[in-house]
Amino acid sequence: MLRMAVRTKPVRIFESDHAPLRLLAELERRSPQEVFHAALAEYLESHRDELAAVFTETQRAIAAGDLGALTAQLAASAEAQADALMATLPESG
Amino acid sequence: MEGHSGDFIPRITRRCLTDDLGLPADSVDLLIDDLANASDVIAAFRDRRAEMGSPGQEPIRSLLPDVVAFSLHVGRRRGATWHHREAGVIWLLAVGYHREGHVDDAYAYFARLKAAGRLLPDRDDMLAFVRSQAPTLARSLLTDVPGLVAAARESPGVIHSGVIGGRIRVRVVFDAADSAMLTVAISQRLFPGEMSVPADWLVRVAAAFLPDTPPERLSIAFDLAGQELQPDEVAFCDFAA
Numbered sequence: 001m002l003r004m005a006v007r008t009k010p011v012r013i014f015e016s017d018h019a020p021l022r023l024l025a026e027l028e029r030r031s032p033q034e035v036f037h038a039a040l041a042e043y044l045e046s047h048r049d050e051l052a053a054v055f056t057e058t059q060r061a062i063a064a065g066d067l068g069a070l071t072a073q074l075a076a077s078a079e080a081q082a083d084a085l086m087a088t089l090p091e092s093g
Numbered sequence: 094m095e096g097h098s099g100d101f102i103p104r105i106t107r108r109c110l111t112d113d114l115g116l117p118a119d120s121v122d123l124l125i126d127d128l129a130n131a132s133d134v135i136a137a138f139r140d141r142r143a144e145m146g147s148p149g150q151e152p153i154r155s156l157l158p159d160v161v162a163f164s165l166h167v168g169r170r171r172g173a174t175w176h177h178r179e180a181g182v183i184w185l186l187a188v189g190y191h192r193e194g195h196v197d198d199a200y201a202y203f204a205r206l207k208a209a210g211r212l213l214p215d216r217d218d219m220l221a222f223v224r225s226q227a228p229t230l231a232r233s234l235l236t237d238v239p240g241l242v243a244a245a246r247e248s249p250g251v252i253h254s255g256v257i258g259g260r261i262r263v264r265v266v267f268d269a270a271d272s273a274m275l276t277v278a279i280s281q282r283l284f285p286g287e288m289s290v291p292a293d294w295l296v297r298v299a300a301a302f303l304p305d306t307p308p309e310r311l312s313i314a315f316d317l318a319g320q321e322l323q324p325d326e327v328a329f330c331d332f333a334a
Contacts, residue, residue, distance in 0.1 A: 052308035054293050058300035062234060070231035070297075075224050077291040082219035084288060088179035089213055090159045 011036070100285045101176060101183035103139055104222050106214045113188040121221045137167045138185045142174050155204035160212065162186060162203070171199035173212070181286025182222060186212050230258035230294070234301040241265050242302060245275065246333075250318055257298055260284055264326070265302060266318040267333065276314045276330035277302040278322055299329040306331040 013021065013036075025032045044051075054073075061069040103125045110116045114132050129136040142165060153162050153173055165172035165185075173186040187206055189199030206212040214222075234257065241255045242265065249269035256262050262280035267273070279298050281290050303311065314328035322328055 048308075051296060051311075054296045055300045055308045055311065058234075058297040059304050059306075062301055062304055065235060067228070067231055067235060070234060071227045073297060074227040074230050074294065077293055078220055078223040078227070081223040081288070081291060082216055085177075085180050085219045085223070086216055088177070088288075 100181070102181055102222075102285065103142070103185070104182050104214070104218070105135065105138070105185040106187075106218050107221070108211060108215075109185055109187050121218070122225065134165070134167045134170055134172055134188050135185065138165060138172060138174065141165065142183055142185075153200060153203060155200050156207055156212070160207060164200075173203045175213070177214070179287045180219075180222070181283065181288075184214055184218075186214075226258065226260060230260065233258040234298065238298075238301040242267075242275065252317060252320070256284065257301075261290055261294065261298060263298065263302075264317060268318055273333040274330055275303065275333040276317055276328055278314070278317050278326040278328040280323065280325050281327055282325045295327060303329065303331050 021032050021035055025035045028035065030038075058070070058073060060066075061073060105114075105121070105128065107118055107121045110120050110128075111118050114134065116128070116131060120128060120131070125135070125139050129139045142163075151164065153160075153164050156162050156173070160175060162173045162175040165174050169190050169192075170188055171191045172188045175184045175186050176182075177184055187199075187203050189202040190197070191200070192198045195201075203212065237255060237257060241253055241263070245251070245253050245265045245267040249267050252264050252266045254262070254264050260283050262282075262284055264278045265275065267275050277299060279290070279295055281295065282288070283290050299311070300306075310331055312330050314322075314330040316322060317326075317328060
């Protein structure tokens with residue numbers, strides 16, 4: 001999993017998440033920060049395979065000097081990026 | 094189309110290239126310098142708008158208030174240029190001949206295109222733009238990143254800055270204090286513009302800086318050689334061999 005050193009920084013959370021976060025913290029006698037930190041670590045752990053796959057396939061393309069493969073990898077998110085850009089256009093035009 | 098020295102990336106809509114300038118549809122994939130050789134309007138667009146960073150003098154009134162585009166004068170021809178700030182792109186939207194009071198006047202033509210929803214870039218234009226960035230980024234990952242890492246290793250503790258493919262700002266530092274460690278901070282905001290760097294691009298950039306790091310050893314860093322990260326940065330690190 002991704003390792004994380006602990007240092008605090010303000011993070012905004014949804015208002016509806018505040019109550020359950022506080023409840024869990026009190027039940028476990030931990031601070032809300034510790035519960036949030038543990039939840040994030042669990043989330044990263046559950047998504048480790050996806051992250052590792054992207055990381056590893058990129059390393060392979062770079063080790064091979066494969067410009068074509070690297071270009072294809074970087075273009076994989078093009079559709080989502082195009083959709084995001086379309087959402088920024090003025091409504092009339 | 095790539096290669097830009099102004100803050101905005103110059104692009105031309107496919108409709109403008111084909112309908113207004115008579116170029117083939119696949120010319121949307123050409124470099125701006127190649128397109129400039131094919132059309133003096135595009136050359137003027139590149140030289141006066143894209144490279145000089147000038148927005149233009151006066152907005153085209155027939156397109157206001159929805160679209161704040163500016164008129165590009167090239168002889169009797171007029172072009173409509175529009176800064177798409179979120180994308181960091183300046184678009185050449187349309188070109189026509191200025192015939193004062195005539196039904197085919199360029200400004201009336203621009204207004205008709207707008208009314209028909211054909212003035213602004215469409216999804217294919219956006220897709221072509223996004224895809225055009227991939228080869229530049231890939232080349233930069235292969236050629237620029239090793240240089241940045243080498244420079245960081247040569248001067249431990251000194252933060253080196255770079256821009257991957259002209260779009261992703263990075264800072265890298267080699268810390269030789271205890272266990273040698275390489276840390277790269279990657280901006281999550283695409284430059285130019287206001288869009289976020291796609292998550293997979295962040296991971297791919299990190300992989301380029303840490304090519305020998307097994308994924309299970311990849312760590313998130315919360316500072317850069319003891320200095321605070323910028324608010325838009327995410328940083329990765331690993332012990333360096």
